[in-house]
Amino acid sequence: MAIAKKIKVMIVDDSLVFREVIRRGLSSDPSIEVVAVAEDPFDARDKILQFNPDVMTCDVEMPRMNGIDFIRRLLPQYALPIIVVSSVSEAVFDAMKAGAVDFETKPDVRSVRSVEIFIAELINKIKIASHAKVAGPETSQTEWRDPAKTPQVKDMGRIIAIGASTGGTEAIYRILKALPLNTPGIVIVQHIPPMFSRMFADRLNQTCPLEVKEAQNGDIVEQGRVFIAPGDRHIRVKKTGDRFKLECFQGDKVNGHCPSVDVLFESVAKEAGNRSIGVILTGMGYDGAKGLLAMRRRGARTIGQDEHSSVVYGMPKVAYEIGAVEKQTALSDIPYLLMST
Template structure:
């Protein structure tokens, strides 16, 4: 019998905390070993119970979840899943070392809350339990590591796909690029509502212009278009001698909407050898087949290596099926992009 994942729940609301404990314990692969109402209790429980994964609220009395992470991770690095209402503060938590996050249910109905705890949250906990914890690079470290040459090669666009751990990995890559790069399209698995906040944060932290994509958007140099989370896939088409974005409501592909495979397949079809594909950290295999299509159609392709992935899933599958031309550590991906652009 497989060992259960030992979980510490940190949540200031007594009602929600009890619902978390009761419903997570119904999962055969999970055991809630302790529950804390604030970071001070959590600190003691971490030392006593040594949990495999911690779920953590952001807004709490005495010390919020982000400050707790900033103090905890350098001393006791561990996988943490944030449970967050719709706020860009969740990305501060990711920067502080959290592995992933889930959107706190907006419904106050007990049935809806229990459904969320029994379905979405256990998946995130199980993925987090196998994640590797890495120190995040600062913006200065990213920029100082690069010696940039102006792109001279033929490439019209760059397509990027990511999942677990991808919010920070994508920032790392984009901060290493300048406005002279081709247009960039990105699928990052993320709950509805959060992608607009994430795009806004990227726009503040990168030299590139970054925004959430809309149907009809034109892909142009220096612009990053991020697929909106929710129920639409993002595809690329070629129209009037330009590359444009199309958003389509459709069922999930590989368990995701938007799906990286859907984007990459459309890029392979319409941009062929005039594109570049990048697959970053994430659980599962979404994007691997689409990246292979891109490579077969002449695109250069890059995959993040195992040592720097939070979860070596998507890049692993892509590498094993021959979709990855260049396998790189995360700090070297932006440099590889420029090397390919200058071929």
């Protein structure tokens, strides 16, 4: 029997304590081998060439050069999947824009339970990252259509539902910034820690033409508005008269996630039917596939991100294979399709 190849990981953090916490935690998994640790980007640069890691974890706040600048400089020369390990800060979204694959929040090292949860999440994300496609910093090489030239919406009463996981924060940003103000109301599930969902929504609100907010119970889905599911709540839509109202609620994980894309998509299938468009973006696993199929069976138009433009072609692949995706396309074409479908 062939021996499975271990995932070679390099840890970059200026804190000796965190380097050791991460090293010990990752070493507990038989499929992972920590091949090197580095205290700053300059130390890391040399060790990357020496040890050739498959995945790198990287702190943000470090002396001599911060993690974001390091990622920006590294990726054009060395396509390495990077997971940012940082305190709660909007800087993680800058790191994602620079080309990081995912992020994880540093634990309270005084709490054994906090460290255990952190290590379990990090191990899972490292395994996903080892299969990820590294896109690098956002560039202008991909041609995006001018929002001003997109077609007029055919049905102003429509609702758009979007689901994403690994790589989704940047994909969502790139879609929303290319949409005009007359876009139908959008509801989004992005697998993201609770403390980051509002931060993510606020950041999108500041950088996109549409109004973006973290969803709350009772919000009405309206033209030009975008709602991000809270990181610890499921979200569903409920038809009230000729409008759609949002319900956010706690519940068990579905497909390993809360919020779950399937919960949103299944509610949209039931409540909106052929007045909806479903979009499934980059991410590992299968969350959203069955819900998107339910939407398509109820007359919704459905779109899946293609393999070439996905960071992780997991969720869109499963959805496509079960027949849930009507149109599979590059990320850059999705805004146009949303307005012309």
